[in-house]
Amino acid sequence: MAETFINTVLVRITTSSPEYKIASLIASRLASEDQTKTFIVLNTVNGELSIRGILTNYVIAKLSNKYKIGGHPAFGGGKIPLDKINEFVRDVRSLRL
Numbered sequence: 001m002a003e004t005f006i007n008t009v010l011v012r013i014t015t016s017s018p019e020y021k022i023a024s025l026i027a028s029r030l031a032s033e034d035q036t037k038t039f040i041v042l043n044t045v046n047g048e049l050s051i052r053g054i055l056t057n058y059v060i061a062k063l064s065n066k067y068k069i070g071g072h073p074a075f076g077g078g079k080i081p082l083d084k085i086n087e088f089v090r091d092v093r094s095l096r097l
Contacts, residue, residue, distance in 0.1 A: 004037075007055060008097035010089065011041045018046035024077060027052040031074075040092060044085055051076035055097055062095055063088075 003010045013026065020043075027041040031052035038053030049069060051059055056076045060069055067088060069078030080088045 003093070005093075005095075005097050007036070008038045008040060008053075008059075008092075008095070010092050011039060012089070013041060013043050015043055015045045021046070021048050023048040023050040026050070038097065042080060042085070042088065044082075047080040047082050047085065049078045049080050049088075059092075059095065059097070063091060066091065 001012045009030070011026065011030070013023065015022065023041040023043045027039045027050035030039040030041070038051065038055035038059065040059065041050045051071065052075060054074065056071060056074050060071055060076045063069060067078060067080055067084070069076060071077055
């Protein structure tokens with residue numbers, strides 16, 4: 001499922017097994033196709049999070065006080081507790097990016 005905002009796309013993926021860690025690959029591929037957007041890819045099965053794009057640092061700055069996320073310019077990531085997935089999605093929506 002993908003939600004597009006002004007400059008950001010939130011993509012929620014569901015893998016068949018929690019061992020599959022592919023959020024980073026998906027975020028990187030999407031970001032290479034559209035460099036005008038920031039992609040936030042969240043695996044709802046294992047909580048894996050990957051953020052790619054020009055607003056990565058902004059997203060990290062706004063959400064790192066509440067979630068265990070980090071990174072460097074244009075590349076971020078972390079792990080969202082499974083019981084906080086819906087709350088994280090609401091928080092991303094509230095950024096209005």
